[in-house]
Amino acid sequence: MATIVKTPAGTWKAVIRKTGWPTNAKTFRTKRDAEDWSRRTEDEMVRGVYIQRSGSERMTLEIALKRYLTDITPTKKPTTQRGEISKAKKLTEHLGKYSLAALSADTIANYRDKRLNEPGRAGTTSNNTVRLELALLSHVFTVAIQEWGLGLTFNPVLNIRKPSPGEGRNRRLSPDEERRLFAEVNRHSNPMLGWIVGIALETGMRSGEIASLRRPQVDTERRIVRLVDTKNDGQRTVPLSKRATTLFKAAMINPARPSDCNLVFFGEPGKDGKRRPYAFTKIWGLLVKKLQLSDFRFHDLRHEAVSRLVEGGLSDQEVSSISGHKSMQMLKRYTHLRSEDLVARLDSMSKRKKSLAKPPKAV
Known part of the structure; x- marks a missing residue:
């Protein structure tokens, strides 16, 4: 059974000690919330499906991005490093205060839509810019799941539509x-x-x-x-x-x-x-x-x-x-x-066809 105690601050702290599992503790505003969490957590432990989520609940995206830029980004090319630093600033500006556990597909989709309507160099921010920012965010989640052991079970970025890359630039030099x-x-x-x-x-x-x-x-x-x-x-x-x-x-x-x-x-x-x-x-x-x-x-x-x-x-x-x-x-x-x-080349092809179609001169 979990131990539930009232703290000096007036909140309720639940502590679970179970053989074979690390000690787990969490603080709640009400005693009922603490009891509900304790029962649910102990049930998951008995069924062997419990995942320690406290790491993802405590780590904000701002902290995760700083860790990513320190551990992962330096292994990439200098140009990629500069790009990721720039993209991380935008992600931090909009989503930095969210914990990784709180970043849902809906929240990230709202970020996508908001960024697509923000001013950019050519009017609004380009599809490709937002697509690359989401790609960085997705890789942060992948690394957090595979290497950081934060208790995340899925990558929410995979559940939203990505902006299309667009048709590419067609600016020619006159x-x-x-x-x-x-x-x-x-x-x-x-x-x-x-x-x-x-x-x-x-x-x-x-x-x-x-x-x-x-x-x-x-x-x-x-x-x-x-x-x-x-x-x-x-x-x-x-x-x-x-x-x-x-x-x-x-x-x-x-x-x-x-x-x-x-x-x-x-x-x-x-x-x-x-x-x-x-x-x-x-x-x-x-x-x-x-x-x-x-x-x-x-x-x-x-x-x-x-x-x-x-x-x-x-x-x-x-x-x-x-x-x-x-x-x-x-x-x-x-x-x-x-x-x-292309018009000039078509004309050239037409002339060539006409010359080939002419009958040879009689000798």
Whole structure:
């Protein structure tokens, strides 16, 4: 039988001591609540289905996220770490005071709907942003269930609808925008900015892949770049166009590079004296705003590059080997061909068909 005592604070504390089970105690506002909980808990122990839930009842989502960011996040890529820190802030802001046991599917669905209506960079918060926040929350529950022993029996995030990923961006760079963009980056005091933007447009490499490059990875003689740490956890070799090769050659002989620095694109030494990749995100943002390039992001250069590879006649397989897309579906979402270019290709095909249909001239 449970021991039920009144505390100095006027509440009722139930303590259960049963052979084969850890001592369990819980405090209630009324004696009846304490008795009901005791009977229910002892019954579950007898039937062998009791689960210690106190851990999940005491741990708030804010505490769980802090533990996750300390234990789990550091094992991931730096870009993923930064993303999870940002997503954790939003989750904490809205749901941080809830205990893990109190986070129901209904509560999480309300969070989803509220976030989808909050202001974002392009009006409201994007479906993909909310989907990734829910993915982080779901993994926190998975880790809590499998590793932390908090007594959780299920993951409530699995019981709600997730926002669809959306159709993907279709922002292309017009010839006038490209001309103004390169005129501006090439005028910048640091020539590395112009080299980076040009290489991104020529190769379709991600900003992180370019920024982290080291000189041994770049072979201008064979016109290739070897990427060893990509977003998809795989290595790939990127062929270089003539223009990309020229840009890399200029970067490789940069007279401002210190002799002990192997980074192709390097920044100033930090407080610890170490040089890290050239940080151009802030400069890029100011530049795009100055040029009034509406809704244009650095990642759209990759989109533009991949689309141009397809327009140039390369097969999906050839393009994916350059860009690193693992599925043709993702490549399709990433590639947007200009309608006027397709019209020109259709006209070219029609002319070819007509020439083949003409009877040969009599000899």
